[in-house]
Every structure is written in C-alpha cells, then in structure tokens.
Amino acid sequence: MQLFQLKNYNVIFEPITMTINEFKAIKDKNKDDDNMTLKEMSYVWFFADIRSDFQNILDESERQTEISLSISLPKGWQPSKEVLDAIEYYKSHSRTPSSGLYQASVAAAQFIEEQLKNPAFLISQEDSKGNKLYKLTDVSRLLKDVPDIMKKLHDARLQVIKEIESSSSLKGNKEKAMFEDGI
16 A cells, blocks of 8 residues: 655655545544644654654654654654554555564564563573473574574565565556556
8 A cells, every 4th residue: 555655754645545534534633733634644654664764663652752753743742543543554454464474573573582681581481390491502592593583584674665665556656557567
C-alpha cells in the first residue's frame, strides 16, 4: 500500500489516504489545524513503516518519544485513539509475508537481547531436578552468534523494504502506464 512517501525527510501522504476512515478521523479530530494533521500523519508513518529510521528503536514508548521530539509534537503529546487506529490500520494493510517474518525475527532478537542483559540470571536457571539449564559456554556461544544475527536482521530488513518498494504501482513517483510492464 503506497499511501505515504518520504521526500527530503518529509512525510507526504497521497490525497487518496484521506479517503480511508482511520486517516480521515485524524483530520476530522484536528479540524482546521492542518499542521497538527500533518504531524500526526507523519507520526503514523514514522512509527509504523519499516522504512522509517525510527524502526531501529524496538521499545515502542522510546520510539514514541523520539518521533515526537523529532517532528516537534507538543510537549506531553500522546497518540490519540484516532492516531492509534491509523497505526493499526497501516500496519495491517502494509503487512506482507516477508514483513511478518521479519517482525517475528525482530521479536526473537529482542528476546535474545533481554537474556544477554542478565547472564547471571540465565546461568542460575535450573530444571525441576536442580540441574543447570544453561552453562557459561551457552552464553559465550550466543555472544558469538550476535554479529551474524545482526547482519541477517539488517539484510532481512533491506529485503522487505525492497519488496515493498518494488510492489508499488508507482515508478519514479509517477503511476505506471497501463502496459508499461508488458502483457
């Protein structure tokens, strides 16, 4: 779904975007404040689109704070029901099998990150018979795998972005002619 574009670090939404109820609700909520509508629509894209640089911030509350500061939302601003609904709509309608697998991989990486933050706790885990579940060598092996995991996540993200951009019906910000791709 190509509802938004990023040009010169500005989010631009196609006019058709406002025909979708979830996005129109943001405009209706903001009445005549077009600047706030633009900021909240930008927030939706920065928060939800895999092409956004803010997607590297895995903690959603931290991502919210960083985006809010970067696009100069008012101090204390919180996403309204309309903004949250637009985010959910955008996420669900821009999901592909590849992006779903990528998001699952990110969740697995987050789990590994949490485990590595407290290796003493990990090593102290025991089964019901008192046997250690993990050894120091297990943690060491996991640490050795981290660079490969990071590279594979990075490559997967690029592949999903490439898939999204190539599946668009737009070419060079212009709509393709009817027979441009051939018969």
